[in-house]
Amino acid sequence: MRTKDEGLADELYFRLQEGEQSFTELAQQFSQGPEAKSGGWCGPVELGKISSKLAQMLYGSKPGQLWRPTRLGEWLVIVRLEILIPALLDESMRQRLLDELFEAWLEEKLVELTNGGWISLD
Known part of the structure; x- marks a missing residue:
């Protein structure tokens, strides 16, 4: 999910980390990109087709791993790898x-x- 609001990004991350709300619920309510309509789901996407910074994050991730808000261009993104398809x-x-x-x-x-x-x- 993505937002331009740093305070909101931190709040959403902590809600996810504490299990207060699901990724899907928060993405639908707060994400400011097209992934809001899909509950935060993007993909499957080839690592070579996304930004190198995001690809590095996902390459080292395990399914279910939640990443702290990370700046990608003008956005702050909260990323969680759901499934890795080899x-x-x-x-x-x-x-x-x-x-x-x-x-x-x-x-x-x-x-x-x-x-x-x-x-x-x-």
């Missing part, structure tokens, strides 16, 4: 990785050709 190398993930590698290779080759003076992209 990546699986299934066929769709395999194809996605191949596509990403091909795009990176193609971009590299275009840069080489452009810098080498062979072609102009103007």
Whole structure:
């Protein structure tokens, strides 16, 4: 959940820590982002698709771990990892990785050709 109010963020964190209210209830009442509609749920989200600071927090988390209010840009966020879903190398993930590698290779080759003076992209 997120807020711009530092005092509110601290209050919400302590309510959660003491078990006075659930994360869902507090997120629905006080979160100032779109996650308020889902009771604080965001995801599943790949760690590579979120801010590096948030990814570091989640990478070292255990399910159920509650993080103190942390500044992310203009927001103070209270984060709790609900579940960790490990990546699986299934066929769709395999194809996605191949596509990403091909795009990176193609971009590299275009840069080489452009810098080498062979072609102009103007």
